[in-house]
Amino acid sequence: MTTRRINPPHLSPPAGFSHAVVASGSRVVFLAGQTALDADGKVTGRTLPEQFDTALGNLLAALAAAGGTPADLARVTVYATDVADYRTHARELGRIWRESAGRDYPAMAVVGVVRLWDEQALVELDGFAVLP
Secondary structure (H helix, E strand, O other): OEEEEEEOOOHHHOOOOOOOEEEEEEEEEEEEOOOEEEEOEEOOOOOOOHHHHHHHHHHHHHHHHOOOHHHHEEEEEEEEOOOHHHHHOHHHHHHHHHHHHOOOOOEEEEOOOOOOOOOOOOEEEEEEEEOO
């Protein structure tokens, strides 16, 4: 896969995301929403950073099982039950992202939601990747 991250100079400088990603390859992998569920289907972690770390790990595990790497991510959407809390922890969430997925950021959005499928879940990530 080849990707080209596009960040036009007339848009606000991106921090932790790319404004656009042009991806070309032969396979598209659609990644279902992942929360902080463990192997037994229980939500783990009480804080947003703890849950974000697990949810991102779950997303990357699904991607790896499909043959992809974090660099193959073209788009990720983050659903947060408390956007203000997400903003408060943005630096820590960014560190977690960089440690797990690197600095080749996909196009991203954060969406505030009333609740997620599991009531204890604070965050969910979904997305898609383009593989060679």
